[in-house]
Structures are given as C-alpha cells and as structure tokens.
Amino acid sequence: MIRKLPTLDFQSVSRIFSGGVYALKEVSFSIPAGGLTAVIGPSGCGKTTLLRIAAGLERATTGSVKLIGPDGGAYERASENLSVCFQDARLLPWRNVTDNVALPLELAGVSRNERIARANQVIAAAGLSSAQARLPAQLSGGMRMRVALARTLVTSPDVLLLDEPCSAVDEFTRMQLDEEIFRVWQVSGATTMLITHSVSEAVWLADQIVVMNMGSIHEIRKVALPRNARNRTSAAFLLEVETVMRSLACAAGVVVE
Amino acid sequence: MMRVMKSIRMIAAPVIAVTFILVAWQIAVMMSGVSAFLVPSPLAIGQTMWASSDRLIGGAIQTAMASTIGFVIAAVIGILVGSMIAAVPFLRRSLYPLATILQMVPLVAVAPLLVIWLGFGLPTAIAAATVVAVFPVLAATIDGQVSVDPGLREFFLLHGASAWTRWRKLDLPASIPAIVTGLRIAAGLAVIGAIVGEFVSGYGGPNAPLGIVIMTAMREARTDLVFAAIALSAVVGFALFGAVSCLGWLLVSRWHASGVNSLEQSK
Numbered sequence: 473m474i475r476k477l478p479t480l481d482f483q484s485v486s487r488i489f490s491g492g493v494y495a496l497k498e499v500s501f502s503i504p505a506g507g508l509t510a511v512i513g514p515s516g517c518g519k520t521t522l523l524r525i526a527a528g529l530e531r532a533t534t535g536s537v538k539l540i541g542p543d544g545g546a547y548e549r550a551s552e553n554l555s556v557c558f559q560d561a562r563l564l565p566w567r568n569v570t571d572n573v574a575l576p577l578e579l580a581g582v583s584r585n586e587r588i589a590r591a592n593q594v595i596a597a598a599g600l601s602s603a604q605a606r607l608p609a610q611l612s613g614g615m616r617m618r619v620a621l622a623r624t625l626v627t628s629p630d631v632l633l634l635d636e637p638c639s640a641v642d643e644f645t646r647m648q649l650d651e652e653i654f655r656v657w658q659v660s661g662a663t664t665m666l667i668t669h670s671v672s673e674a675v676w677l678a679d680q681i682v683v684m685n686m687g688s689i690h691e692i693r694k695v696a697l698p699r700n701a702r703n704r705t706s707a708a709f710l711l712e713v714e715t716v717m718r719s720l721a722c723a724a725g726v727v728v729e
Numbered sequence: 730m731m732r733v734m735k736s737i738r739m740i741a742a743p744v745i746a747v748t749f750i751l752v753a754w755q756i757a758v759m760m761s762g763v764s765a766f767l768v769p770s771p772l773a774i775g776q777t778m779w780a781s782s783d784r785l786i787g788g789a790i791q792t793a794m795a796s797t798i799g800f801v802i803a804a805v806i807g808i809l810v811g812s813m814i815a816a817v818p819f820l821r822r823s824l825y826p827l828a829t830i831l832q833m834v835p836l837v838a839v840a841p842l843l844v845i846w847l848g849f850g851l852p853t854a855i856a857a858a859t860v861v862a863v864f865p866v867l868a869a870t871i872d873g874q875v876s877v878d879p880g881l882r883e884f885f886l887l888h889g890a891s892a893w894t895r896w897r898k899l900d901l902p903a904s905i906p907a908i909v910t911g912l913r914i915a916a917g918l919a920v921i922g923a924i925v926g927e928f929v930s931g932y933g934g935p936n937a938p939l940g941i942v943i944m945t946a947m948r949e950a951r952t953d954l955v956f957a958a959i960a961l962s963a964v965v966g967f968a969l970f971g972a973v974s975c976l977g978w979l980l981v982s983r984w985h986a987s988g989v990n991s992l993e994q995s996k
Contacts, residue, residue: 580889
C-alpha cells in the first residue's frame with residue numbers, strides 16, 4: 473500500500489501573547505510531504521511556539537496550520553498520525569523502556585500483545601534491545617532521548633514534530649542522535665519539522681531550512697547538498713553551514729566579519 | 730558484605746541508644762529514690778508487662794484493629810477526595826481551605842461528638858483514628874497530583890487521553906511518593922486518634938483497648954501499668970508505620986530518587 477503523506481502548511485500564523493507581545497508574525501511556509509524542514513533561529517524567536525501550534529498544544533491568534541493531503545484536500549488529523557518529540561524525553565519514570573515506548577499505543581487502545589510486539593520492533597531497530605527492561609533513571613541522557621525518538625515511531629506517524637531533541641546532550645551524543653533522527657525520518661518517511669539551535673545539525677539533516685528571528689521568517693532556504701555529500705568535514709557541507717550561519721547572523725543583526 | 734555491615738550499623742545504632750536510655754533511667758530511679766508511683770523503673774515496667782501480658786496484648790490487638798481500620802478508611806478517603814480536589818480547580822479553591830481549617834480543630838474537642846453520633850465502642854475509636862489520619866493523606870495527594878510534570882501531562886493530552894486514563898496512568902502513579910509520605914504521617918496519627926477515641930468512648934470488658942487500660946490503670950494508681958500500656962501503644966504505632974514504610978518502599982524504590990540512588994550504590 474502506498475502511503476499518502478500530508479504537506480504541513482503554515483498559513484500566515486501569528487501568535488500574540490497578553491500585552492500585545494508578538495511571538496509569531498505572519499509566518500507562512502510549507503513542509504512538503506515526506507520532507508524534513510529544520511527551523512532555526514536564536515532563543516525566543518518563536519520556533520517552539522510554532523511547533524506547539526502545529527502540534528495543537530497552542531492556538532494561533534490568527535492564521536492556521538493545515539495538513540493537506542496529496543489530492544489537495546484536508547488530511548485527517550489524529551493523535552496516531554502525528555508524533556512529537558520534545559527537548560526533554562518525557563518518559564514515565566516508573567515504566568521500563570518497552571512500556572514507555574508502547575505508551576502511545578496503550579493510549580490509543582491497542583491490545584497489550586500487539587503494542588509490546590510493535591514497541592519491541594522499534595526498540596530493536598533503534599539498537600536499544602539490551603536496555604528494554606531498564607527504567608529511565610538507569611539510562612544516560614542520550615539513551616533517554618533515543619527511547620523518546622523510538623516512541624515517536626511506534627504509531628507509524630505521518631507527521632513528526634521534533635522540538636530540539638538534541639539540546640540537552642554533548643556534541644558527540646548530538647552527532648549520534650542526529651544519525652538516529654535521520655534514521656527515524658527515513659524509516660517513518662514522515663513529513664518532519666525539526667526545531668534546532670544548531671546550524672550544522674540543520675544542514676546535515678534537512679532538505680529545507682527556515683531561518684527565523686523575532687517571530688518572523690528571515691529566509692527559507694533549500695539545502696542543495698545531495699545526501700551522500702553531507703559529510704560534516706567536506707568543503708561543500710562547511711560552505712553551506714557558513715552560508716546559513718551568515719543568514720542567521722544577518723537576521724539577528726550580528727556582525728560576523 | 731558491605732550491605733550486611735551497613736544493615737547491622739543501621740539496626741545497632743537505635744538499639745544502643747534505647748539501651749543507653751533504659752539503663753540511665755533505671756540508674757536514675759534507683760539513685761534518686763523517686764517514688765515508683767511517680768516514675769517506675771524500666772525493670773518494674775517490664776515485670777508489669779509480663780504479669781499483665783494477657784490484658785495488654787488483648788488491649789493492643791483492639792487498639793491495633795481500631796487504628797488500622799481507621800487508617801485504611803482515612804487512606805481511601807484521602808486519596809479519592811484528594812484526587813478529586815486536585816483535578817477540579819473549583820474544588821481546590823473551595824474545599825482545600827475548608828479541609829485545612831477543619832484539620833486545625835483539636836480531636837479531643839471533636840471526640841465527644843463522635844460518641845454522640847456513633848455511641849460507645851469500637852466505631853468511635855475507628856472514626857477518631859480516621860478523622861486525624863485523613864488530612865495528611867489528603868494534603869499529600871493534592872500536592873503530589875498538582876505537581877505532576879506538566880510535560881508529561883502534555884504528552885497525555887497530545888495522545889487524546891481522557892481525564893480518567895490520565896489519572897490512572899499518570900497522576901496517581903506519579904503522586905505515589907508524596908502519598909506514601911502522607912500515609913507514613915497518618916499511620917502514627919491513626920494510633921493517637923484511636924487512643925483518644927478509646928478514652929472518650931469508654932468500652933471495657935476482658936479485651937479493653939489500650940486507651941481504656943491506660944485510664945483504668947490511672948484510676949487504680951498503677952503508674953507501671955500506664956507506662957506499660959503507653960509502651961505497647963508505641964509498638965502498635967511503630968508496627969503500622971513500619972508496614973506503611975515497607976509498602977511505600979515496594980511501590981517506589983525502583984524509580985524514585987532514593988531508590989535509584991541505592992540501586993546505583995549497589996552496582
């Protein structure tokens with residue numbers, strides 16, 4: 473069966489907090505079906521608010537976020553076809569890895585045998601089989617995030633929203649998690665939005681980068697690098713990182729010369 | 730081997746302290762010549778315990794029964810009502826301050842009312858135990874459930890969980906460490922409540938509870954028996970506290986901070 477993935481479409485999304493403070497101002501862009509778009513920008517630029525509106529955790533003051541089906545019509549939005557991974561792993565401390573990964577299926581009413589089987593599949597694919605009986609407190613920060621990423625896959629979602637999943641780990645673990653995010657994206661084939669602070673992470677993972685500042689979009693940039701050229705030490709990769717870095721610095725009004 | 734030594738040290742410390750206090754007490758009574766009516770020696774209390782063991786054990790069983798039943802009722806009411814108050818902001822604003830004020834009313838003042846409503850006997854002792862034990866459980870349940878990680882709540886919201894599902898799978902388990910703390914405080918209070926209930930409800934007979942044994946011994950000027958009954962009531966309180974602590978340890982030690990630390994130390 474061919475999956476019909478949706479396009480995630482932000483249409484003039486604004487979010488105004490009390491006191492008239494704009495968190496987002498007329499933000500419009502689309503994440504193509506099956507694509508991975510990274511949203512980068514300095515702290516407080518509205519990235520996370522944008523993701524929370526896409527997840528349905530906050531309302532846009534004006535504008536809308538829509539899932540559009542391949543035929544151009546509305547795409548049914550359900551908790552099973554949209555998965556979110558937050559900055560913190562958000563695992564239940566009294567449940568082991570398997571039961572944490574199986575939780576979304578449990579909440580969807582899937583039978584115990586089926587949800588454990590599906591959870592074990594994604595745990596094995598993430599290379600976490602040896603840790604499946606462990607509690608979150610017995611895992612490192614990086615492993616906890618890998619469990620959280622595995623949990624996003626267990627419902628086979630069509631849309632993945634990743635909110636700085638690597639923000640709380642060291643550089644080496646970040647690179648490992650980037651590979652895991654890439655694997656998760658490839659396995660799920662989902663339309664993916666990644667919020668990140670890291671330009672190199674955005675360039676390495678995304679096919680489109682949205683540079684934001686002060687609640688507005690500064691630039692939408694296609695990453696032209698072919699997948700096999702995304703070597704972190706290659707000249708083409710470093711050039712792309714520098715270009716995006718300059719765009720970000722320009723948006724934030726920072727002089728880089 | 731290290732763990733065995735640690736366990737021995739943990740048990741030995743209070744045993745040494747209690748032995749020291751008893752020996753000092755015995756010497757002080759012998760040296761001062763104070764009347765046994767005022768302060769009997771530990772040895773005299775021990776002899777009375779042995780001689781009146783049937784009466785004291787029968788009384789302790791009655792008091793333990795009243796305390797335990799009162800404690801269990803308080804635990805059920807405290808957890809259920811506390812969960813409702815935690816879940817509904819209106820109840821939190823209206824009932825929680827009221828419960829706090831009611832908790833300030835001294836039990837001794839309320840106990841005669843319980844006799845009027847429930848009559849003389851075991852039900853009054855149980856009700857008195859419940860009245861004093863319910864608030865710590867209620868307060869701990871509310872505190873535990875309102876401080877559940879908002880991120881985890883959001884996760885359940887994202888997956889469309891109903892309020893009932895969220896309570897069963899998140900709020901209740903997440904608040905167990907707080908509830909266990911409330912239950913441990915309630916365990917000690919339940920015994921105090923039961924004894925006060927026994928004081929006012931005045932039921933006697935061959936298996937008179939410890940509260941009645943204490944009152945009767947006081948009227949008979951048997952200070953040694955008063956001390957013996959007090960010691961046994963402390964044992965009842967300690968047993969209930971210990972049982973609750975063990976239950977709490979079984980429930981949370983694997984994942985709560987204290988248990989996790991001990992897991993890491995044992996590696």
